[in-house]
Amino acid sequence: MPMVNIAGKEVEVDEEGYLVDLSQWNEDIAKYMAQEEKVDLTENHWEVVNFLREYYAEYQIAPAVRVLTKAIGKKLGPEKGNNKYLYELFPYGPAKQACKIAGLPKPTGCI
Amino acid sequence: MSDMDMDDDGSGIVKKFMFLNRKAPHGTVYALEGLEVVLITAAFDQDVSLVFTDDGVYQLMKGMDTKGIEVKDFSKTYRALEGYDIEKLYVDKTSMDARGLTEDDLIVDVTVLSDEEMKNLMAEQDVVISF
Numbered sequence: 001m002p003m004v005n006i007a008g009k010e011v012e013v014d015e016e017g018y019l020v021d022l023s024q025w026n027e028d029i030a031k032y033m034a035q036e037e038k039v040d041l042t043e044n045h046w047e048v049v050n051f052l053r054e055y056y057a058e059y060q061i062a063p064a065v066r067v068l069t070k071a072i073g074k075k076l077g078p079e080k081g082n083n084k085y086l087y088e089l090f091p092y093g094p095a096k097q098a099c100k101i102a103g104l105p106k107p108t109g110c111i
Numbered sequence: 112m113s114d115m116d117m118d119d120d121g122s123g124i125v126k127k128f129m130f131l132n133r134k135a136p137h138g139t140v141y142a143l144e145g146l147e148v149v150l151i152t153a154a155f156d157q158d159v160s161l162v163f164t165d166d167g168v169y170q171l172m173k174g175m176d177t178k179g180i181e182v183k184d185f186s187k188t189y190r191a192l193e194g195y196d197i198e199k200l201y202v203d204k205t206s207m208d209a210r211g212l213t214e215d216d217l218i219v220d221v222t223v224l225s226d227e228e229m230k231n232l233m234a235e236q237d238v239v240i241s242f
Binding site: 060 | 154184185190194
């Protein structure tokens, strides 16, 4: 699988650019992935990225977007737990893009 | 991916799906693959039941440690099922008793069914998929 050099560190990514070993993840990798996805990381983006990392630590999966939306709503309130808000942050799919930035595998249920 | 939320427009037919998990969690891919199928199916708003029977009850064991066999411990993922609106989890009493297990040994809340109840539940289903 392809290797990329991120901030002086060699990391392995899969053919779609997702990080292979999530224990390698750090903020530099997140910034690199965000750049690849043409996402300008703001505090609101980080909130979702960190939420995803916590979700993964607890359940060992990357959630489907529907599940992510609901879980964010529960934790951060309905003004953030909706498609409009999340798609504004991650136009090409909150689960897909935010998971990539968070260093998680592509969400299960992604067809 | 099914990125856009498929809102309830009432047009879909809802069938009763049962996923029957019969094998130990590791050593074969059945348990993990079965779980992935269940997670994907959840996107289609069907009436899903999960049954754990025979060695399949081991899939729900608390305190799994897979370091020694170098595979991912996906047992925590069963706890995410609730978020996917999959809340009907059943185990059969005979399989539990044969392995000396009780509900306290399991990582999620389940309903324990007798053989007779299990038979009836299976008979109600439109589709039964076995892993």
